[in-house]
Amino acid sequence: MNLSVIGTGYVGLVSGTCFAEMGNRVTCVDVINEKIENLKKGVIPIYEPGLKAMVLRNIENETLYFTTSLEESLNKCDVAFIAVGTPMGEDGSADLQYVLQVARSIGKYMVRPLIVVNKSTVPVGTADKVRSVILEELDARDQNIPFSVVSNPEFLKEGDAINDFMKPDRVVVGSDNEKATAKMRALYAPFFRSSMDRLITMDVRSAEMTKYVANSMLATKISFMNEVANICELVGADVNKVRIGIGSDHRIGYSFIYPGSGYGGSCFPKDVKALIRTASEHNYNAELIGAVESVNDRQKLVIANKVISRFGDNLEGRTFSVWGLAFKPQTDDMREAPSIYIIKELVRRGACIKAYDPKAIREAQQFYLKDVPGITYFNSKYETLADSDAMILLTEWKEFRSPDFEELKQQLKQPVIFDGRNQYNDIMLKEMGFEYYQIGKKEKL
Numbered sequence: 347m348n349l350s351v352i353g354t355g356y357v358g359l360v361s362g363t364c365f366a367e368m369g370n371r372v373t374c375v376d377v378i379n380e381k382i383e384n385l386k387k388g389v390i391p392i393y394e395p396g397l398k399a400m401v402l403r404n405i406e407n408e409t410l411y412f413t414t415s416l417e418e419s420l421n422k423c424d425v426a427f428i429a430v431g432t433p434m435g436e437d438g439s440a441d442l443q444y445v446l447q448v449a450r451s452i453g454k455y456m457v458r459p460l461i462v463v464n465k466s467t468v469p470v471g472t473a474d475k476v477r478s479v480i481l482e483e484l485d486a487r488d489q490n491i492p493f494s495v496v497s498n499p500e501f502l503k504e505g506d507a508i509n510d511f512m513k514p515d516r517v518v519v520g521s522d523n524e525k526a527t528a529k530m531r532a533l534y535a536p537f538f539r540s541s542m543d544r545l546i547t548m549d550v551r552s553a554e555m556t557k558y559v560a561n562s563m564l565a566t567k568i569s570f571m572n573e574v575a576n577i578c579e580l581v582g583a584d585v586n587k588v589r590i591g592i593g594s595d596h597r598i599g600y601s602f603i604y605p606g607s608g609y610g611g612s613c614f615p616k617d618v619k620a621l622i623r624t625a626s627e628h629n630y631n632a633e634l635i636g637a638v639e640s641v642n643d644r645q646k647l648v649i650a651n652k653v654i655s656r657f658g659d660n661l662e663g664r665t666f667s668v669w670g671l672a673f674k675p676q677t678d679d680m681r682e683a684p685s686i687y688i689i690k691e692l693v694r695r696g697a698c699i700k701a702y703d704p705k706a707i708r709e710a711q712q713f714y715l716k717d718v719p720g721i722t723y724f725n726s727k728y729e730t731l732a733d734s735d736a737m738i739l740l741t742e743w744k745e746f747r748s749p750d751f752e753e754l755k756q757q758l759k760q761p762v763i764f765d766g767r768n769q770y771n772d773i774m775l776k777e778m779g780f781e782y783y784q785i786g787k788k789e790k791l
């Protein structure tokens with residue numbers, strides 16, 4: 347099939363490349379000229395394992411093209427995917443300006459029957475808005491070209507996006523048009539060689555809702571466990587043991603019940619907020635989901651508060667080594683990362699920060715911590731340790747899992763570790779003479 351994928355961020359670039367890998371002819375469109383020129387040369391704007399090789403292979407196979415011209419891409423297009431950002435608006439709702447701009451351009455430039463697929467995460471009712479905007483533009487041109495609007499929310503995870511897209515747990519297709527559904531089934535068939543049961547079809551509104559509910563459910567598990575962790579600490583229990591104790595019940599399971607410094611990233615914070623907002627627009631107070639968000643906001647500062655309890659309110663003259671800036675491992679994405687909140691709080695109290703992350707330093711320097719003074723960035727984790735009062739672990743990159751603790755002990759001013767991701771064995775660290783602070787278990791000296 348001839349596909350246009352509009353928006354070359356995490357979702358658009360990965361989906362477009364994976365569709366190309368299956369033999370479709372894909373044109374990826376973006377408004378940022380520099381991004382498109384770089385992509386044509388195989389320069390990838392994001393860090394995503396396996397993506398670069400796949401992009402290069404498909405450019406060479408002439409299955410993957412890049413352009414800034416949506417008009418040109420629609421000339422031969424059968425299916426156009428909208429994969430632009432839907433950031434959080436000021437009132438917490440999803441900002442649909444980019445989605446609707448794309449819809450307007452599609453209406454202006456489409457020349458043949460088209461299936462318009464919304465892959466961006468959008469509130470219930472957005473497909474109707476997209477349809478109206480396209481119709482308005484077609485009417486203005488006095489054209490009557492048939493099209494349908496399908497919802498196909500994306501569930502890939504940054505850091506494992508290629509794998510998620512190539513072998514999806516499920517693909518949700520919301521459509522009110524049988525022909526469009528059949529086309530989507532054909533497009534996704536190569537991704538389900540063993541079974542098509544994982545392609546779930548439903549009405550458009552339910553599909554739009556499914557994405558928000560999936561993310562809010564996962565965020566709920568995280569906030570629930572973080573709340574439990576805080577209670578564990580107060581009553582002298584160990585959340586790491588409690589986690590294993592409850593996860594062994596198959597109705598609960600082990601996934602997404604790790605205590606930590608709260609969720610971040612481009613999706614959970616904004617999608618939880620948007621669902622709360624959707625509910626309130628219908629005069630419903632989504633109490634539980636509201637609590638998920640407020641527990642998370644509080645959780646982001648738990649590690650900073652432990653540092654303050656240990657070193658005092660005034661952190662002038664203190665230096666902390668921070669391992670990990672990205673909101674999770676295997677990505678350079680720092681959107682809403684707990685590290686931003688923790689570092690800002692420590693710096694506000696006078697501390698200096700020596701930071702290292704395997705992939706996210708550029709993002710931190712250029713955007714998320716750009717205006718924060720007192721941060722120095724290093725090329726390796728051990729370089730951050732000299733003259734630091736403590737090491738603070740904020741992202742569970744594999745290279746942090748089993749560090750040389752003797753080196754930490756030698757380099758740090760005193761052997762103190764704050765672990766925002768509960769990565770280490772507290773008994774071993776205590777035997778080695780460390781003060782070890784983690785989430786959900788009281789440090790015993």
Ligand code: NAD
Nearest residue numbers: 353354355356357376377429430431432444466467500504
């Ligand atoms: P992103 O911000 O990384 O990328 C969006 C891209 O769209 C940018 O390159 C931007 O330049 C481009 N764009 C904006 N307006 C455009 C226009 N008019 N024409 C062409 N391109 C335009 O966003 P993302 O992380 O890929 O997310 C896209 C959508 O998918 C969002 O709704 C998000 O919630 C959802 N989603 C994201 C993830 C994820 O892990 N990042 C996972 C599932 C769903």
